[in-house]
Amino acid sequence: MDNSARKASPGRILDELRELCLTEYPVSVTLHYRALWCAWKWEASMAITRNEAAVALSDIENTARRSGMLRGYQVGGRILMMWSVIWAAGYLAMALAPAKVWAPVWMGLDVVGVAGSLWLSRGAAGHGAKALGAAWRMLGGMLSVMAFVLAAFAVLRPTDPAAFLAFPGLLIGVVYLVVGLWQAPRFAIIGAAMFVITLVGFFAFKSWLAYWMAAASLALFVSGVWLWKR
């Protein structure tokens, strides 16, 4: 029932009242009871049913979820654009510099990336303790992924340098894909694209993989703009 439509139009209110009072009113009672009948009918017609209440609560929940998702896109887009620049720099360094400098270069870039992500997401989760909690979760999440990458290299000991290049792209792609499947579809699309681009580079352009991954950072940047603009 659209209660507001009635409220927005006084003429319509009068029409409905007239209809309720004149067409359904039992003719034989006094004017006093006629007024009471009319008021009762009007109130009954305005009442919210249990079903309508459930639909309204569902609308509220969906709206809050969409609001959070769109905020996530906006913040995530800015962070993705920043990381695309970091990835481009890191992979270009891997393409052009000897393997012994890869680790320190990535360590420096990751510190910049983590600090930048925290800065770009400031205020997105509110203020005070809530914001601090969100910042800690973000920091914990990023450090966990980095720790996982390092642990995987330590355990699996890949001998192919291309594995060092491809593994982070595959992992981040899967993380985005899984988060996207649960929370926000655009993250899933970006994650799947990152995963596929990395695999294509690994199998089709292995000798140029570092350049391939640096070029693929452009796709990340475009994805970031897509999220940010939504």
Add this chain to the structure above:
Amino acid sequence: MAEPNDIIHQPLRLKIMAALYAEREIGPLEFSQLKAIAQATDGNLGSHLATLEKAGFVEILKDHVGKRPRTRAALTSTGRQAFRRHVDYLRELVEGVGEA
């Protein structure tokens, strides 16, 4: 039992209030963001925001970012209370509170 609010209960106004309530700790929402969240048209959103502003539930903030005009909306404390009461009413109705 909590009281329903006829102004808030209209479907689009309910979405507007829900979005602004969800973002109350983040800050005012831009018109374009609110339009995307509430899935409304410009005209519809404008007229319902005006109704909510007239009722004292929403504050409309107009300023400029550079040369671009910007319109934002935020819930007033009256709006927050009214929305909470309306949601309480809906929950009580769904849960059957107050029924014999």
